[in-house]
Amino acid sequence: xxxxxxxxxxxxxGNSDAENLFRRGARIGVFALALGALVIVVGLGSAPSAGAxxxxxxxxxxxxxNCVVCHGADGTGTPTGKALKAPDLHSDVVQKMTKQQIVDxxxxxxxxxxPFKNTLSKDQVEALADYVHSEFxxxx
Numbered sequence: 001x002x003x004x005x006x007x008x009x010x011x012x013x014g015n016s017d018a019e020n021l022f023r024r025g026a027r028i029g030v031f032a033l034a035l036g037a038l039v040i041v042v043g044l045g046s047a048p049s050a051g052a053x054x055x056x057x058x059x060x061x062x063x064x065x066n067c068v069v070c071h072g073a074d075g076t077g078t079p080t081g082k083a084l085k086a087p088d089l090h091s092d093v094v095q096k097m098t099k100q101q102i103v104d105x106x107x108x109x110x111x112x113x114x115p116f117k118n119t120l121s122k123d124q125v126e127a128l129a130d131y132v133h134s135e136f137x138x139x140x
Contacts (some may be wrong), residue, residue: 059131062124066116076138084112089136102129 061123064073070081075089087094097105106125109115 014066049132056127056131056134058130060128060135062120062128063131063135067121067128074137075132079096086113089132095137099126099133102132 107117
């Protein structure tokens with residue numbers, strides 16, 4: 001006669017489906033936990049540190065995010081920038097500017113250059129001014 005009571009199905013290992021599902025979930029949970037820890041460690045490792053190179057990194061990132069469109073990656077100007085009369089950042093005109101003059105121009109804009117006072121933080125603007133001098137003050 002058939003036993004009508006509910007029976008757990010068992011596989012070859014002798015474990016019930018529920019046990020196997022639990023073990024699989026536990027393995028996935030451990031994997032997710034390990035992956036999350038890895039993401040945190042990598043994130044902390046790539047976070048800006050309070051070192052001397054940090055300002056260069058901030059300036060370089062601000063330049064890539066906001067200035068490359070007109071001034072170009074090499075500072076000589078893109079076709080768009082040249083059409084807008086954006087100066088070559090290697091030029092004596094730019095390189096003879098003081099840091100404060102560059103900061104003021106970044107904050108308030110000039111001619112066809114838009115102001116970035118509402119876009120960039122004070123630290124980003126100062127790092128960007130330093131970056132313009134250090135990166136483009138070199139001879140081409």
